[in-house]
Amino acid sequence: MFNAFSALLAEKVGFKAVYLSGGALTSSMGLPDIGLITLTELADAVRKIKEVTDIPLIVDADTGFGESVNVYRAVRVLEEAGANAIQIEDQVMPKRCGHLDGKEVISKDEMVFKLRAAIRARRDALIVARTDSRAVLGIGEAVNRAKTYLEEGADVIFPEALTSKEEFAEFAREVEAPLLANMTEFGKTPLISATEFREMGYKYVIFPVTIFRVAAKAMKEALQVLLEKGTQAPLMELMMTRKEQYEVIKYNFYEQLDKELSKYKQKNP
Structure with missing residues (x-):
């Protein structure tokens, strides 16, 4: 979802948590999802949502607005604004939509530094570690990075832009962690139901831009x-x-x- 009204709707129909999508939020602002908005703008969106609902909120913080020290501040600011979980990804800035070609990833070590900063900064919020490495370095490296991010203290692992149900199943077999699946439309991932994801071992499924597109x-x-x-x-x-x-x-x-x-x-x- 992308604003307070859509969060209220999700709560009203029975969802137990919502995901503030960077792609949907930026589109609602008339901008592309390439890291253009500021931490202040994102925190303001979080505050507006949490002003009117207590539903748990996962916040897409992209690459963390810079290097490790920036990630530290971003997590502090977003949690203070009301984020219950904060997602950080391992793309190079400026980032791209995870389902577009041409994206790049930072080194595993650089992402580890960011995760350490995020974990040190958070009080109670969950840290969601997203890896975009499948499209750049292959499924094996996505699994490898996920295991490292988990060892460093990430609470949830988010493998972005896997290309088949078989890949999601393989990833779940290899990575023993709370897993999040992104079921966006018109991207690299075929349509897979929440039930199918649950059967494969995924705890969370997000539909980040669905209601915005509709x-x-x-x-x-x-x-x-x-x-x-x-x-x-x-x-x-x-x-x-x-x-x-x-x-x-x-x-x-x-x-x-x-x-x-x-x-x-x-x-x-």
């Missing part, structure tokens, strides 16, 4: 209808009603709070 297409089609027809009449059945919208944002809670506070003011002028 919403983006719906918004584009709605704008075309408005432009061409000058009315929203054909769109009414596709809309969340005002009542449903207000239920998500807890409008009645604030309305009732205002009434209660007004009564208190009248009694205590």
Whole structure:
């Protein structure tokens, strides 16, 4: 998900945790996911989400905003903002979407330094170590790096852009750790269900840009209808009603709070 409203929706339909996707967040800002946004902007997005919901939040911190000392500060800032888990990846800056060609990875040792900084900085947040090495150095090196990252204290291992169900199964057999799978669309990974991932041994499955892509297409089609027809009449059945919208944002809670506070003011002028 990519903002507070989408996090509230996820909580309302029954999800137990949410993932603040760098790809979805940057797209919502009109920017590509290549490390352009700042730590301050990411922390602000985290705070806005945690202001309105207590649902556990995994935050995509890309490469950690620099070298090891930058990672240290990033983890401190993001955890203070409300992150329950923080993901750091082993790409070279400027990073690329993990499912695009042409990305590069830093050395294993450099990533180890970053993980040590992250673990030293965190108080209670989980550290998710993502490796993008499959596409650059092969599945064997992805397994090798994952084992090292686990030994260094990573809480969760995230193998990015594996290319088949067989690769995911092989990775899970080789790496005994809490594993996270990325089930994004239009990338290197074929569509695999959460049930299939669970059966292979993956504890977490993220769908990082799914709802953004669905919403983006719906918004584009709605704008075309408005432009061409000058009315929203054909769109009414596709809309969340005002009542449903207000239920998500807890409008009645604030309305009732205002009434209660007004009564208190009248009694205590």
